[in-house]
Amino acid sequence: MWIRTASKDDINAIHDLLIETWHATLDDIIGREEINRKIAHDYTPDLLKKMLSRPASEYVVADDGDTLHGVAYAAQGAVKGDSEIALVxxxxxKPESQGQGIGQRLLIELEEAFPAARKIRVALNKKDERTQKFFEEQGYKHLGKTTENKSNDDVVLEKTLF
Structure with missing residues (x-):
């Protein structure tokens, strides 16, 4: 399994992976319709392609030469009022690839991609306990409500990078 920078050639596979994974992990939590709405609004192939060229961002994939098994994206400066925080x-x-350390390797790659960032942060659905546990195991701590945490359905976790 290789961790590498995503390219425009990966966009359709990334889109498919996001749809498959979010439905498998979040349908029971927030509902299939809400996931479909979020993907159609925020994660179209065109928007994913634009993310590739965003300054101060990192887009990485895990692949075995044939199939993408994981994807991660973070951007520094995405937290209003604090340009020293990278936001995942x-x-x-992919559901069938979970539990093999792929998520941990992708997250490490993101954490190392922002040498000027003091912290890295993620907002998660408060009902998604499995993902919260994953981030907690990687050293992330729960924060109180923050400006980007406008939804009562989110929790914010953060890790100090240096």
Whole structure:
């Protein structure tokens, strides 16, 4: 399994992976319709392609040469009022590939990609206990409500990088 920078050629596979993974992990939590709405609004192939060229961002994938097994994306400066925080916008591993350390390797790659960032942060659905546990095991701590945590359905976790 290789961790590498995503390219435009990966966009359709990334899109498919996000749909598959979010439905498998979040349908029971927030509902299939809400996931479909979020993907159609925030994660179209065109928007994913734009993310590739966003300044101060990192888009990585885990692949075995044939198939993408995971994807992660973070951007520094995405937290209003604090340009020294990198924000993880998505980290997904295909359901059948979970539990093999792929998510941890992707997250490490993101954490190392922002040498000027003091912290890295993620907002998660408060009902998604499995993903919260994953981030807690990687050293992330729960924060109180923050400006980007406008939904009562989110919790915010953060890790100090240095």
């Amino acid at each position: 916008l998505h980290l997904c591993v």
